[in-house]
Amino acid sequence: MTSKSKIIVLDDDPTGSQTVHGCLLLTQWDVETLQTGLRDTSPIFFVLTNTRAIAPNDADKITREVCRNLKIALQLEEITDFLIVSRSDSTLRGHYPIETDAIAEELGGFDAHFLVPAFFEGGRFTRDSIHYLVVNGVPTPTHLTEFAQDSVFGYTHSYLPDYVEEKTQGKIKSGAVERFLLADVRSGCLDRLIQLKDNQCGVVDAETQADMSHFAEDILTAADQGKKFLFRSAASLLTALAQLPPQPIPAEEMSKYVRNGRAGVVIVGSHVQKTTEQLQKLLEIPTTAPVEIDVSLLLSSRDSQELLGEILAKIKQIYDIGKTPVIFTSRRELEFADIETRLDFGKKVSQLLMDIVQGLPKDIGFLISKGGITSNDVLSTGLKLPTARLLGQVLAGCSVVITPDAHFPFPKLPVVLFPGNVGNAEALATVYLRLAS
Incomplete structure (x- = not known):
């Protein structure tokens, strides 16, 4: 009915x-x-x-x-x-x-x-x-x-x-x-x-x-x-x-939305074991390069803007040679005195990641966001989108949205929202290859 x-x-x-x-x-x-x-x-x-x-x-x-x-x-x-x-x-x-x-x-x-x-x-x-x-x-x-x-x-x-x-x-x-x-x-x-x-x-x-x-x-x-x-x-x-009809755009054809055939960026915030396995497989692909963020530095007196500048410089260096930077937070789970402290620290990490998103090269071909909370922040804070239209899935459980034509500074950018706990060990690499092809 x-x-x-x-x-x-x-x-x-x-x-x-x-x-x-x-x-x-x-x-x-x-x-x-x-x-x-x-x-x-x-x-x-x-x-x-x-x-x-x-x-x-x-x-x-x-x-x-x-x-x-x-x-x-x-x-x-x-x-x-x-x-x-x-x-x-x-x-x-x-x-x-x-x-x-x-x-x-x-x-x-x-x-x-x-x-x-x-x-x-x-x-x-x-x-x-x-x-x-x-x-x-x-x-x-x-x-x-x-x-x-x-x-x-x-x-x-x-x-x-x-x-x-x-x-x-x-x-x-x-x-x-x-x-x-x-x-x-x-x-x-x-x-x-x-x-x-x-x-x-x-x-x-x-x-x-x-x-x-x-x-x-x-x-x-x-x-x-x-x-x-x-x-x-x-x-x-x-x-x-x-009760929607079948998705009109096949998952294997999502690469047609990649802007000008350019390399993309992958940003990984999720810490579950599945994500770590997927990250390792992704980094085995020669056209990707790692950018690890040691989040424990945010607990020190280290200037966050200086850290941001170093990360953005490394991303640009990788992107300028035609590779896809894979930005990820250090995999070791830090311990905190209580839940409130942990959540507050999570906000600091998220703010750094969103500052990175806003500082990405403006002509990137696509963006893959790994982790539910990270993906939410990418849409609402990193890209400042009040609304976004969902194209469909590039892989079972992984959605693709596209920014509006008039978005500044990333118009018509395909963005993958990839949950932390979805897919087998090859899933993140599969999504990357479907876009990078």
């Missing part, structure tokens, strides 16, 4: 659009910009809040600010049929339930909120309410992976009802969570959806995109009958809800 509901995604980094195309990504959320998203012909748009990079109180504040402005924009555009998705990480990291609680309080009246973390392109699925990540070909409960050890967003359960109880600190008990198992999803669950009320928490199984499409069809039917739902999901649900 085709739904009349507008799908509004609050994305805690810019990589949730990794399964859709042709829609707008908004890096600002003033009423006028939100109206632009609501008026757009695409059934879906994304508001890039970047909340995963900030402290819990700030995440709550930003989410509420978006919702309050959205409420006004919806009224001005006279839109009453909409679905809200709090898009987050498919490995269960993020400010849950802070963000869904804020949305529910500000926009009110939800019959249910669902956790739907499956992301098939990244090898993540949910069976018997247990969320799995395929690691080296082996389905592994996510609480046994490196992601569950995250120093900010760690957790001990991948059985989703227990995860909900853990994250809500017992406010929602495991036994009170509605479980939509594979059999339910595949046989149809519309009747159950219609019965939900009072922001009931539900968790949803899905092993394939077909499973997600079955669930989405029932959701859209229920929404058209007046039910109001909120989602905490990864990207695969968005594909099913948006």
Whole structure:
């Protein structure tokens, strides 16, 4: 079925659009910009809040600010049929339930909120309410992976009802969570959806995109009958809800957007092991050259502008001989006294990386941004884009946006948004070669 509901995604980094195309990504959320998203012909748009990079109180504040402005924009555009998705990480990291609680309080009246973390392109699925990540070909409960050890967003359960109880600190008990198992999803669950009320928490199984499409069809039917739902999901649900046709631009042909056949730049902020493996493979390609940034220097009294100047000079030297500079932060994870200190240091690192983006040669052919938070900062701060149009994916899970014709100083620049935890060891090299060809 085709739904009349507008799908509004609050994305805690810019990589949730990794399964859709042709829609707008908004890096600002003033009423006028939100109206632009609501008026757009695409059934879906994304508001890039970047909340995963900030402290819990700030995440709550930003989410509420978006919702309050959205409420006004919806009224001005006279839109009453909409679905809200709090898009987050498919490995269960993020400010849950802070963000869904804020949305529910500000926009009110939800019959249910669902956790739907499956992301098939990244090898993540949910069976018997247990969320799995395929690691080296082996389905592994996510609480046994490196992601569950995250120093900010760690957790001990991948059985989703227990995860909900853990994250809500017992406010929602495991036994009170509605479980939509594979059999339910595949046989149809519309009747159950219609019965939900009072922001009931539900968790949803899905092993394939077909499973997600079955669930989405029932959701859209229920929404058209007046039910109001909120989602905490990864990207695969968005594909099913948006019901978009196939991507018009094949991934293998994205090189046609590279400006004047020039070399590009790769910037890597993510620290997960997968990214480090991908970085090593990329640097084996002879047309790339490393630019490592020792972020521990930011802890010293070293002048940041002097450090910036040295980095930019090295980048220019590499670029001038026709190679692609690969800029990456030192791989060793630093230790901090508390989460606040770590997040504050992350902001310093991000500021340095964005200063680098703004100082890049103005005629680069393309830009690849590796890491969700890094990619958000590239769009909103480095390139200062209030909105960007999504072309599609250059690789499963890796989106390409293009800057506007009038952008200064990087018009018509293709930018790859490459999540930190997506792809095999060769993926970053594959994306680079698809553009550099």
